[in-house]
Amino acid sequence: MEILKTYKLYIGGQFPRTESGRSYQIQSAAGQAIANACLGSKKDIRNAVQAARKAQTGWVNKSAFNRSQIIYRIAEMLESRKVQFIDELMLMGQTEQSAVEEVQLSIDRLVYYAGWADKYQALSSSVNPVSSSHFNFSVPEPMGVVGVVACQKTALLGLISQTIPLLVGGNTVVVIANTLKALSAISFAEVLATSDVPGGVVNILTGDVAEMLPTLAGHMDVNALSLSTIPEDLSRSAQEAAIDNLKRCQLYHLDFSAPQNQGLQFITDFLEIKTTWHPIEQVASGIGGY
Amino acid sequence: MSSTNWNLEPSLESTAVVQLQEQYDLYIDGKWQAPQEKKYFATSNPADESHLSNIAWATEADVAIAVKAARNAYENVWSKLSGAERGKYLFRIARLMQEKSRELAVLETLDGGKPIKESRDIDLPLACNHFFYYAGWADKLSAAFPGKRIESLGVAAQITPWNFPLLMLAWKIAPALACGNTVVLKPAETTSLTALKFAEICQEADLPAGVVNIVTGHGDTGALLVSHPDIDKIAFTGSTAVGKQIQKACIGTNKKLTLELGGKSANIILEDAPIDQAVEGVVNAIFFNQGHVCCAGSRLFVQESIAARVIEKLKFRLQSIYVGNPLDKNTDIGAINSKKQLETIERYIQLGQEEGAEIYQPACKLPSKGYYCPPTLFTDVAQSARIAQEEIFGPVLAIQTFRTIDEVLQKANNSPYGLAAGVWTDKGARIFGLSSQLQAGVVWANTYNKFDPASPFGGYKESGFGREGGLHGLSAYLKITQ
Known part of the structure; x- marks a missing residue:
């Protein structure tokens, strides 16, 4: 007898069931039930935001080189489970060719x-020639905790394309996965959990976007939102809720399989620029400066 | 310290250069x-x-x-x-x-x-x-x-x-x-x-x-x-x-x-800071342009070991701040921009006292006409006080103290705003340590309210x-x- 996998949420590096104790069916293209996924709740969102905030300082304080290695490690782990991901995508209705392509592209994107x-730091920072005796420089910093509604068309590629650039920039994330094709997101969480990504850096929830997004968009400890194509009224009310603490909102109506939809821009979209004025002492008779 | 009695002859800038239409x-x-x-x-x-x-x-x-x-x-x-x-x-x-x-x-x-x-x-x-x-x-x-x-x-x-x-x-x-x-x-x-x-x-x-x-x-x-x-x-x-x-x-x-x-920017003085320079910096941070500055250093955090000295020096310094006719070249603090803004500032000054903070204003003669507000300090300000949380946009400074750098970072970042911050210390390495952890778009080290066309300006958060x-x-x- 086959052992069926239980798909749970991914919060703070753990795989809890939704606190609401609910689930929903994931179906194949033919409408057959293939698994149950957790129907995440508002409380799950709040727990995930808390975990993401807690993990943020640790993540941004890792060296950039180390973050690079960890993300490369995600690619390695995904590669080693390639077959599982292809099978899962096919189970959810994709052709073999499209499943293979999506997984390969996902791995390439991680790399x-x-x-x-x-x-990215070198390319988005500057040393500014101010008139006074200061070393004045501008550097990028992460916005903090970012809420993501992952692409609702692709199961894996969109989630990776939206989430990984945020991690590159030092943000931590709370992701609402593709509702109907939720299995790949949770399997990807298993990849993350075995890739040296500290718990809480990525949190993934499955369920109804309409139920969870208002809480995420209105949460005062979330700094920004990355929204994929979702129903207009839902997107609008999320953007309205985001205003309470002036969240930065990015709307991605994109086909992430297109090569132009990867790039530095997806990292800098979620960075702040900090400018520091550091004094320069005028030593001896020399005139120093930058 | 005794107060200095400044009696400056007015030195008015001529308005003849301005031609206005009706x-x-x-x-x-x-x-x-x-x-x-x-x-x-x-x-x-x-x-x-x-x-x-x-x-x-x-x-x-x-x-x-x-x-x-x-x-x-x-x-x-x-x-x-x-x-x-x-x-x-x-x-x-x-x-x-x-x-x-x-x-x-x-x-x-x-x-x-x-x-x-x-x-x-x-x-x-x-x-x-x-x-x-x-x-x-x-x-x-x-x-x-x-x-x-x-x-x-x-x-x-x-x-x-x-x-x-x-x-x-x-x-x-x-x-x-x-x-x-x-x-x-x-x-x-x-x-x-x-x-x-x-x-x-x-x-x-x-x-x-x-x-x-x-x-x-x-x-x-x-x-x-x-x-x-x-x-x-x-x-x-x-x-x-x-x-x-x-x-x-x-x-x-x-x-x-x-x-x-808006902003409610933190200006932080560490115990190793050059104190006289820092006091001048505080004055510039909060009283520049009557405090009508979005990035004004309106929250002052002083390390406990030097707090009494800094506050004493600040009070002394306030006595020589010249409030009056903006056209007078001696004037440090001019007129509040509008009656409405003056009322807002006065409401916050009232509120600060009601919240239990201790107020200090130097004795100064304000012009009988126009909108003026003396430089104002509040000490013993609670982190939760509205004068420590909300933007006043006037010459009003809320002073708090701290013991450790961890504590001051937490207090400084505990604000919905994130426009600017100031750090005063003698140690360059410490400047970078603090500036990298302050959630603010602009960080001034051993200076404040400096601007330059080449220097990007703008905020974090709200x-x-x-x-x-x-x-x-x-x-x-x-x-x-x-």
């Missing part, structure tokens, strides 16, 4: 962004 | 146009409540005409000019502003109440330099974003505040024009005059009609402008509350938005988003794609 983790 | 129309499409509904409002000098001029109050029809003029100028003239030609206009404007800098400085002081020494030595040079700086970017945009496709956005709606009227105009118009956009700018209702003088400069510079349009009015005019459907970009500097309304109005549109909003100034200020006015 691509892994390389960015210690390079 | 009435100002709207500056649209390179011409002065009377408002469609023929409504005007009075603007006065907050230093003595005297009448200065009457200014057009733009309504919906005027805003529509102005946006149309800006659109025409964008489509037919400005977007077709080369970057080098756009740059030449901006260089010319910068030079004309420099030539008229005294007139503009005196007018800024008359209309807004800021001390002449600040408008003369800070606002004007910075505003001129900002045009000069961005003029040079106009033909180098592709070098700024190598490998990217860059396009101008179109028509920018820009709303400026009353605390640095001409400087904020420069922060908005210079990068917008350099990047190839045209603008409709609404200055704050209490301080529109230098923007109208700037319109005269645009005429004198032969700037093509419609590239810069100035529509004056109150908040309703600004609301009409930002909600106009033919706007591509909104740049707003002002209160967080209004910024949120604008963000809401932009949902579902393609308008690109940058917001520069202090807004987007940057003004420097290389980073360009992307607010461009569409950049891979």
Whole structure:
């Protein structure tokens, strides 16, 4: 007899069931039940935000090189489970060719962004020639905790394309997965959990976007939102709720399989620029400065 | 320490250099146009409540005409000019502003109440330099974003505040024009005059009609402008509350938005800091421009071991701060910008006392007419006190103490705002340690309230988003794609 997998949530590095004790059916293209997924709740969102906040300082304080290695490790882990992901995508209705392509592209994307983790800083910072005797420089910093509604078309590629650049920039994330194709998201969480990604850096919830998004969008400890294509009224009310603490909102109506939809921009979209004025002492008779 | 009795002879800047008209129309499409509904409002000098001029109050029809003029100028003239030609206009404007800098400085002081020494030595040079700086970017945009496709956005709606009227105009118009956009700018209702003088400069510079349009009015005019459907970009500097309304109005549109909003910035003195220098820095951080500064260091955190000494020195220093006629070159703190703002500040001073904080104000003789507020310190302020949490926008400082760096970082970051911060310490390595952990868009080390056209400015969290100034200020006015 086959052992069926229980798909749970991924919060704070753990795999808890939803606190609401509910689940929903994931179906194949033919409408057959293939697994149950957790129907995440508002409380789950709040727990996930708390975990993401707790993990944020530790994540941003890892060296950029280390973040790069960890993200590359995710690629390695995904590669080693490639077959499982292809099977799962096919189970949820994709053709073999499209499943293979999506998983391969997902791995490539992880490798691509892994390389960015210690390079985007040089490209988005500046030393500014101010008129006074100061070393004045601008550097990027993460926004903090970002709420993500993952692509609702793809099961894996969109989630990776939206989430990984945020990690590269030092943010931690709370992701609402593709509702109908939720299995890949939770399997990806298993990849994360075995890839040296500290608990809480990525939190993944499955369930109804309409139920969970208002809590995520209105949460005062979330700094920004990354929204994929979702129903207009839902997107609008999320953006309205986001105003309470002036969350930065990015709307991605994108096909992430297109090559132009990976790049530095997806990292810098969730960075702040900090400018520091550091004094320069005028020593001896020399005139120093930058 | 005994108090020093300063009796300075008044040294008044002459106002003869300023020529004001009795009435100002709207500056649209390179011409002065009377408002469609023929409504005007009075603007006065907050230093003595005297009448200065009457200014057009733009309504919906005027805003529509102005946006149309800006659109025409964008489509037919400005977007077709080369970057080098756009740059030449901006260089010319910068030079004309420099030539008229005294007139503009005196007018800024008359209309807004800021001390002449600040408008003369800070606002004007910075505003001129900002045009000069961005003029040079106009033909180098592709070098700024190598490998990217860059396009101008179109028509920018820009709303400026009353605390640095001409400087904020420069922060908005210079990068917008350099990047190839045209603008409709609404200055704050209490301080529109230098923007109208700037319109005269645009005429004198032969700037093509419609590239810069100035529509004056109150908040309703600004609301009409930002909600106009033919706007591509909104740049707003002002209160967080209004910024949120604008963000809401932009949902579902393609308008690109940058917001520069309020703050409650922390100024931190560590025990190894050069104390006299730090005390001067605190005075500059909170009393510069009457405290009407979004990035004002309005929360002071002093390490416990030196707190008594710092507070004593601060109180002594406050006694020699000269509050009075903004036109007097001796004046440190001029007039509060408006009666309404003075009432807000006084309400917070009352509240601070009710909240149990201890108040200190030096004895100073305030002019009998006009709106004035003495420099005010609060000690024993609780972290939860409203005077430690909310933006007052006046010369009121809330002082708290701390023991460890962990503690002060937590307190400093415990604010919905994140505009700026100050750090005072003798140790360079410690500066970086703190500055990297402060959630603020600008961190000043052993200085405060320094600005430069080359230095990006803007906030974290509820202090807004987007940057003004420097290389980073360009992307607010461009569409950049891979």
